[in-house]
Amino acid sequence: MSEHDKIRELLALAAADALTSAEERQVAEHVRSCIACSNELEAWRPIASELRRLPTPQPSPWLVQATLARAGAKLTEQAERDWNRHVMIVVVAFAWLLTIASWPVFHFVTGRFGSWLEPQFSHTQFGQTLLGRTWFSNTWISFTAFTALGWLAGGVAAVMLTIRQRGERRLA
Amino acid sequence: MVGATALSLEGLVAVDADVVRLRRGDLNALSELITRYQNRLYRYLLRLVRQPAEAEDLFQQTWLKVVEKIRSFDASRNFDAWLFTLARNLAIDHLRRIRPQSLDEPLADSWHSETVADRIPCKDDTPLDHALAAERRTEMSEAMAELPMMYREVLTLRFEDEMKIEEIAQVTAVPVSTAKSRLRRSLEQLRYALEARHPGGTWQ
Numbered sequence: 597m598s599e600h601d602k603i604r605e606l607l608a609l610a611a612a613d614a615l616t617s618a619e620e621r622q623v624a625e626h627v628r629s630c631i632a633c634s635n636e637l638e639a640w641r642p643i644a645s646e647l648r649r650l651p652t653p654q655p656s657p658w659l660v661q662a663t664l665a666r667a668g669a670k671l672t673e674q675a676e677r678d679w680n681r682h683v684m685i686v687v688v689a690f691a692w693l694l695t696i697a698s699w700p701v702f703h704f705v706t707g708r709f710g711s712w713l714e715p716q717f718s719h720t721q722f723g724q725t726l727l728g729r730t731w732f733s734n735t736w737i738s739f740t741a742f743t744a745l746g747w748l749a750g751g752v753a754a755v756m757l758t759i760r761q762r763g764e765r766r767l768a
Numbered sequence: 769m770v771g772a773t774a775l776s777l778e779g780l781v782a783v784d785a786d787v788v789r790l791r792r793g794d795l796n797a798l799s800e801l802i803t804r805y806q807n808r809l810y811r812y813l814l815r816l817v818r819q820p821a822e823a824e825d826l827f828q829q830t831w832l833k834v835v836e837k838i839r840s841f842d843a844s845r846n847f848d849a850w851l852f853t854l855a856r857n858l859a860i861d862h863l864r865r866i867r868p869q870s871l872d873e874p875l876a877d878s879w880h881s882e883t884v885a886d887r888i889p890c891k892d893d894t895p896l897d898h899a900l901a902a903e904r905r906t907e908m909s910e911a912m913a914e915l916p917m918m919y920r921e922v923l924t925l926r927f928e929d930e931m932k933i934e935e936i937a938q939v940t941a942v943p944v945s946t947a948k949s950r951l952r953r954s955l956e957q958l959r960y961a962l963e964a965r966h967p968g969g970t971w972q
Contacts (some may be wrong), residue, residue: 609955611955612926612950614933640847643959650905650908654807655810655823655824659810663831666828666831667831669796670835672795674793674795674835674836703795742841
């Protein structure tokens, strides 16, 4: 491809101001001595100029408000979900801390008054090897029952909160 | 010149601040961004799909997507390119779903719409100049609407949104060299379409 042909391919882009500075210099140099390319470049200019002046179509007046209402509702919903997630993390951490901290108290109470929690297989060899009593199995079964009650109460509260939030969102 | 640059930089900072605020879930930032981009984004979508109702629906879907994805957006990047890429992907999915042929075939309807402001004559123009200019704009709009989608897209991004080739490449997800050759081909196609309306003469 000759230099002339290469430059000719760049003329449309020159009118569109889409050339690198090196290409711009090449084109400017060439069109000074080539009348055909100079005329061709002049033919591109009104097209580029008219493209820049095309009227901007206007959207419906309600479009911004409608978009804001929909996108805003989604943003609020996302913020609510994030807030719930953070609260849930804090509550779960707190629940675990509380459960573990209150366990010695619970164990002391049930150890004295809750002998019904003692399992039938509590005299297993493994249990007896630990400090000579049914410490292991009694502890874990009681602990599981204790935490299960806590989780059940937490789960019911979370479901009730979700139902309430959905109801409020529907009303809004 | 200095004032224009300062104003431009000020605008850039304002956009960035709104994006940062939107990432924190600020509803006012969302409102400001939608208002700021309403004309540009709507025009771009209309150039792609050519139907005002579809463009308006896609406009809303784009902002829903923005809200959904804003946390994954790197605030140091170009928000314009990111926004237009989201809009483009939605428009292409829509076109593939609704009119599979419309990605590369022209549509009879013109998307050209003249605003009230366009009808106000310029003080320096005579009524004849104004009528000729309006005719040229109509011809240009109609010729552009006849082009395949990828050519309409690159023309609107370059001449109406005034994006640089690098930004166009980013939005359309192609190398810079491809974006450049696509722009050249789109201009050539447009010129053929305009000159075909004036057999034996050139479009001026």
